[in-house]
Amino acid sequence: MGEPVALGDIQETLLIPLYGRALDAGKKNSVLHDRKAAELVDAIDYDFAKFRGPSLGGSVTRASIFDQYVRDFLAEHPDGRVVDLGCGLSTRFQRLDNGRVRWFDLDVDDTMALRRKFFSDSDRYTMLAGSIFDTDWHTTVSANDGLVFLLSEAVLLYFDADEVTAVLSSIARAFAGSKLAIDTGGKAMMSTQDRNPVFKAVAARMKWVCDDPSTLESCGLRLLESRTFAQPQPDVARTWPPLYRYGLKAIGWTPMVSTYKLNLFECTPA
Numbered sequence: 001m002g003e004p005v006a007l008g009d010i011q012e013t014l015l016i017p018l019y020g021r022a023l024d025a026g027k028k029n030s031v032l033h034d035r036k037a038a039e040l041v042d043a044i045d046y047d048f049a050k051f052r053g054p055s056l057g058g059s060v061t062r063a064s065i066f067d068q069y070v071r072d073f074l075a076e077h078p079d080g081r082v083v084d085l086g087c088g089l090s091t092r093f094q095r096l097d098n099g100r101v102r103w104f105d106l107d108v109d110d111t112m113a114l115r116r117k118f119f120s121d122s123d124r125y126t127m128l129a130g131s132i133f134d135t136d137w138h139t140t141v142s143a144n145d146g147l148v149f150l151l152s153e154a155v156l157l158y159f160d161a162d163e164v165t166a167v168l169s170s171i172a173r174a175f176a177g178s179k180l181a182i183d184t185g186g187k188a189m190m191s192t193q194d195r196n197p198v199f200k201a202v203a204a205r206m207k208w209v210c211d212d213p214s215t216l217e218s219c220g221l222r223l224l225e226s227r228t229f230a231q232p233q234p235d236v237a238r239t240w241p242p243l244y245r246y247g248l249k250a251i252g253w254t255p256m257v258s259t260y261k262l263n264l265f266e267c268t269p270a
């Protein structure tokens with residue numbers, strides 16, 4: 001009998017990218033080589049097979065683009081701090097650990113309780129139970145020298161626009177000079193989610209529509225990079241199998257690809 005899951009609606013969606021990474025780990029041309037994800041899928045009592053469709057591979061391409069944003073930060077700041085807000089059962093720390101980074105993974109109570117069954121804190125790795133919308137984690141993760149990289153992957157999409165802009169403004173004020181990576185989805189993606197096979201299998205729905213990530217500059221963020229699956233970093237593209245590398249480029253003009261963006265900002269509050 002595997003580990004049972006009792007997760008809220010948004011929290012349950014973490015099982016989609018987990019399964020996507022587990023399937024990827026079993027492939028000959030795996031992108032992330034996330035064998036821990038495959039172990040977790042085996043250990044958790046859940047009907048993962050109900051998840052189907054392109055979002056599973058999308059979880060892998062998304063994670064690899066976010067990974068590269070973090071890698072670039074760590075190349076410049078090997079002793080820096082990284083904070084993954086809404087980490088789910090991500091293994092990003094395990095994938096990118098350079099032996100020096102100080103890493104924080106934050107997620108809400110029920111997700112963190114599940115995560116703690118499979119991961120342990122260490123001297124450079126801390127799991128925090130809490131909400132991105134709280135502010136108590138701000139001081140916990142802050143560094144004296146200000147070198148913090150924040151990311152939140154497939155989390156803010158599930159909240160209302162006014163909640164998202166409020167939390168982004170609060171993060172921008174608290175972490176001036178730091179970088180923040182988040183994903184945004186345009187109308188075309190949001191309006192078709194009921195037809196997406198993975199969303200047929202869960203209750204949660206994405207709510208925040210953002211057609212133009214540069215509009216978030218009004219929250220005190222400066223847009224540094226905005227990528228779609230058709231425009232991964234060259235180092236990332238080289239790790240993708242041809243189907244992703246050339247296939248996604250070929251359909252890059254379609255609204256499904258062109259309106260989902262993986263963005264990198266700098267916090268520059270007024």
Ligand SMILES: C[S@@+](CC[C@H](N)C(=O)[O-])C[C@H]1O[C@@H](n2cnc3c(N)ncnc32)[C@H](O)[C@@H]1O
Pocket residue numbers: 010011012013014015017018085086087088089090106107108111130131132133152153154155
């Ligand atoms: C689609 S999953 C993404 C998980 C992870 N980032 C990944 O890509 O594998 C959405 C995540 O948002 C988390 N979440 C929901 N509400 C949250 C909140 N208020 N603060 C932080 N995380 C939250 C869920 O627990 C879940 O882990």
